[in-house]
Amino acid sequence: xxxxxxxxxxxxxxxxxxxxxxxxxxxxxxxxxxxxxxxxxxxxxxxxxxxxxxxxxxxxxxxxxxxxxxxxxxxxxxxxxxxxxxxxxxxxxxxxxxxxxxxxxxxxxxxxxxxxxxxxxxxxxxxxxxxxxxxxxxxxxxxxxxxxxxxxxxxxxxxxxxxxxxxxxxxxxxxxxxxxxxxxxxxxxxxxxxxxxxxxxxxxxxxxxxxxxxxxxxxxxxxxxxxxxxxxxxxxxxxxxxxxxxxxxxxxxxxxxxxxxxxxxxxxxxxxxxxxxxxxxxxxxxxxxxxxxxxxxxxxxxxxxxxxxxxxxxxxxxxxxxxxxxxxxxxxxxxxxx
Amino acid sequence: xxxxxxxxxxxxxxxxxxxxxxxxxxxxxxxxxxxxxxxxxxxxxxxxxxxxxxxxxxxxxxxxxxxxxxxxxxxxxxxxxxxxxxxxxxxxxxxxxxxxxxxxxxxxxxxxxxxxxxxxxxxxxxxxxxxxxxxxxxxxxxxxxxxxxxxxxxxxxxxxxxxxxxxxxxxxxxxxxxxxxxxxxxxxxxxxxxxxxxxxxxxxxxxxxxxxxxxxxxxxxxxxxxxxxxxxxxxxxxxxxxxxxxxxxxxxxxxxxxxxxxxxxxxxxxxxxxxxxxxxxxxxxxxxxxxxxxxxxxxxxxxxxxxxxxxxxxxxxxxxxxxxxxxxxxxxxxxxxx
Numbered sequence: 020x021x022x023x024x025x026x027x028x029x030x031x032x033x034x035x036x037x038x039x040x041x042x043x044x045x046x047x048x049x050x051x052x053x054x055x056x057x058x059x060x061x062x063x064x065x066x067x068x069x070x071x072x073x074x075x076x077x078x079x080x081x082x083x084x085x086x087x088x089x090x091x092x093x094x095x096x097x098x099x100x101x102x103x104x105x106x107x108x109x110x111x112x113x114x115x116x117x118x119x120x121x122x123x124x125x126x127x128x129x130x131x132x133x134x135x136x137x138x139x140x141x142x143x144x145x146x147x148x149x150x151x152x153x154x155x156x157x158x159x160x161x162x163x164x165x166x167x168x169x170x171x172x173x174x175x176x177x178x179x180x181x182x183x184x185x186x187x188x189x190x191x192x193x194x195x196x197x198x199x200x201x202x203x204x205x206x207x208x209x210x211x212x213x214x215x216x217x218x219x220x221x222x223x224x225x226x227x228x229x230x231x232x233x234x235x236x237x238x239x240x241x242x243x244x245x246x247x248x249x250x251x252x253x254x255x256x257x258x259x260x261x262x263x264x265x266x267x268x269x270x271x272x273x274x275x276x277x278x279x280x281x282x283x284x285x286x287x288x289x290x291x292x293x294x295x296x297x298x299x300x301x302x303x304x305x306x307x308x309x310x311x312x313x314x315x316x317x318x319x320x321x322x323x324x325x326x327x328x329x330x331x332x333x334x335x336x337x338x339x340x341x342x343x344x345x346x347x348x349x350x351x352x353x354x355x356x357x
Numbered sequence: 358x359x360x361x362x363x364x365x366x367x368x369x370x371x372x373x374x375x376x377x378x379x380x381x382x383x384x385x386x387x388x389x390x391x392x393x394x395x396x397x398x399x400x401x402x403x404x405x406x407x408x409x410x411x412x413x414x415x416x417x418x419x420x421x422x423x424x425x426x427x428x429x430x431x432x433x434x435x436x437x438x439x440x441x442x443x444x445x446x447x448x449x450x451x452x453x454x455x456x457x458x459x460x461x462x463x464x465x466x467x468x469x470x471x472x473x474x475x476x477x478x479x480x481x482x483x484x485x486x487x488x489x490x491x492x493x494x495x496x497x498x499x500x501x502x503x504x505x506x507x508x509x510x511x512x513x514x515x516x517x518x519x520x521x522x523x524x525x526x527x528x529x530x531x532x533x534x535x536x537x538x539x540x541x542x543x544x545x546x547x548x549x550x551x552x553x554x555x556x557x558x559x560x561x562x563x564x565x566x567x568x569x570x571x572x573x574x575x576x577x578x579x580x581x582x583x584x585x586x587x588x589x590x591x592x593x594x595x596x597x598x599x600x601x602x603x604x605x606x607x608x609x610x611x612x613x614x615x616x617x618x619x620x621x622x623x624x625x626x627x628x629x630x631x632x633x634x635x636x637x638x639x640x641x642x643x644x645x646x647x648x649x650x651x652x653x654x655x656x657x658x659x660x661x662x663x664x665x666x667x668x669x670x671x672x673x674x675x676x677x678x679x680x681x682x683x684x685x686x687x688x689x690x691x692x693x694x695x
Contacts, residue, residue, distance in 0.1 A: 064628070070549040070550065070551060071549055190638050191638075192638050193638075220407035220408055220576070220638075220639065221407070221576070221578070221617060221620040221621055222407065222616055222617065222620045222633075222634070222635045222638075223638055224620065224622075225619075225620040225632035225633040225634065225635075226632075226633040226635075226636075228622075228632055228633075229631055229632055229633045232628065247549070247550075248622060249550075249624055250621065250622025250623055250624055251622045253622065253623070253624050253625055253626050253627075254622050254623070254625070254626075254627060254628065254630055254632065255628060256628070257628065273626040273628075274626035276626075277624060277625070277626045278626075287551070288550060288551060289624065291550055291551050291553075291554035292550050292554075292579075292624065293553075293554070293557070293577075293579040293580045293582065293583045294579050294582075294623065294624060295578050295579045295582055295606060295618060295621050295623065295695045296623060296695050297579070297582060297583065299582060299583070299602050299603050301583070302558065303554040303557060303558060303583060304554065305551060305552075305554035305555045305558060306551040306554075309519045309520075309521050309522070309549075309551075309552050310519075310549065310551075310552075
């Protein structure tokens with residue numbers, strides 16, 4: 020069955036097509052992600068950026084198949100070009116053995132909260148060894164050494180000593196390094212990083228981002244970077260998708276997106292981000308209103324009520340099609356050229 | 358010469374560490390350790406630093422949510438009388454409480470969920486009798502309009518508002534007693550970028566209208582730059598640099614400031630950029646290093662730095678209130694700004 024599937028482009032590791040993720044809540048069924056499509060090329064970093072509630076984490080959780088119990092993939096496909104062949108992750112049943120093989124061996128994830136992502140009653144070493152035991156074929160005698168090697172790889176000082184320490188004994192930055200070490204245990208082809216540095220201070224954040232870039236160069240893995248900070252996305256990603264209320268509004272190469280944003284949301288957002296390089300006194304532009312909640316998504320283009328280019332009778336009637344501007348730059352707006 | 362409204366000298370706040378059966382004090386966390394700075398009338402002073410550097414503790418000491426261990430906080434009231442907020446009794450401070458107000462970080466936990474927005478905004482004003490019962494509704498409506506909320510919503514409870522709107526409620530509450538100094542403790546940190554810009558703009562407009570001074574506590578150097586006239590940089594309980602905003606960003610005089618500026622992610626698409634300028638992490642404030650607290654992480658550190666006493670030195674001796682730094686080597690170093 021798996022062999023019948025084929026990637027659109029052989030250079031892609033993951034191809035997400037028309038993904039729809041829904042959640043059952045007390046207020047009814049909510050579509051958190053709506054016909055989202057993007058690619059993650061082999062060895063490159065793909066960034067997904069947006070404000071809170073835009074569905075950026077839900078897409079990555081869908082790829083990892085770790086949606087909460089009330090959420091499910093309603094339609095669409097997620098093709099993954101694994102070492103064992105091409106799989107459609109969206110179609111694999113929950114308890115499928117192939118899913119277990121993909122997790123850990125082919126893809127791994129690091130989370131925002133390094134404190135809560137580790138179990139407090141086991142040592143760091145124990146938890147890394149668990150990943151090694153499950154996802155590699157190393158003999159038992161090698162496990163501990165491999166764990167120490169991994170800690171050394173993520174530049175933790177004195178790894179022989181740290182391997183026996185508990186999570187509470189490590190600082191925030193060190194815990195995030197240990198989590199990366201655990202994710203790397205099986206040489207994954209895809210590393211999903213969901214806000215990996217949001218809880219860290221800027222100076223430590225810079226260290227972790229540098230480390231991730233180094234590891235990518237060394238191991239050639241692809242990274243899916245989920246973040247709300249455009250600065251981090253700009254400095255780490257090759258391609259970016261901007262999300263708003265469950266839809267991708269614009270996709271482009273990072274440089275192209277920053278220099279030539281086409282969607283009114285992207286344009287206004289860039290103008291509203293304060294930067295250290297700004298002149299003092301520059302008035303920040305801002306977008307009127309706030310992000311509506313998922314229960315009251317406006318009809319038509321979701322950004323319509325806050326958009327300065329919106330046209331009544333057009334933008335509030337139907338969902339704008341995706342326009343391909345060439346070189347991978349895609350925008351979903353009726354009036355991008357106005 | 359601008360009129361000074363607050364002068365903090367030698368402020369200290371130590372938290373005892375208790376241990377054992379007899380709960381003996383075994384040491385102190387020196388959260389704020391000899392801090393000096395001043396705030397002029399109508400001015401915004403930014404207080405920046407990484408987590409645990411004592412910036413919030415300083416703010417809490419000024420409004421006396423915490424009792425300082427030592428030092429003085431000299432406040433010059435509207436009528437010209439001076440009071441030392443660090444040593445005064447609660448009854449002595451009471452008449453001045455309404456002149457110093459605070460806006461908190463988390464708009465979800467700083468508003469009482471059982472009170473309507475009208476009750477929340479009016480509470481301080483009723484307490485200090487700035488409004489009479491009969492004008493309450495009218496004044497609340499006026500304030501709500503001023504901060505960009507619709508007055509019809511005053512009967513609603515906080516849960517019905519978004520994060521940005523709640524932060525506006527918090528601002529309206531602080532303004533209800535006509536304060537002269539407002540302490541904003543990470544007031545925009547939890548908001549999305551598009552909304553953050555709105556709130557920053559509102560704070561600036563209000564300042565011009567009512568001639569309010571702000572102490573703007575934040576870890577985000579980009580937002581601070583937009584709003585501050587002068588900036589105080591803290592590291593492990595100490596002030597390391599005080600300077601007028603433009604100069605701090607273009608010509609920092611402390612290696613820590615340089616490192617902070619270098620670590621901030623910028624909106625420039627460049628994956629090859631190396632960010633980490635600092636090794637290691639912030640030291641434990643209960644056991645800070647000898648000499649300059651920053652020397653173990655500082656790449657310019659010399660033997661002398663292990664012995665210096667971290668006193669603020671004016672860069673220009675003729676202007677003792679201008680640019681000040683604790684770095685003893687600032688003259689030899691040519692540090693990089695942005």
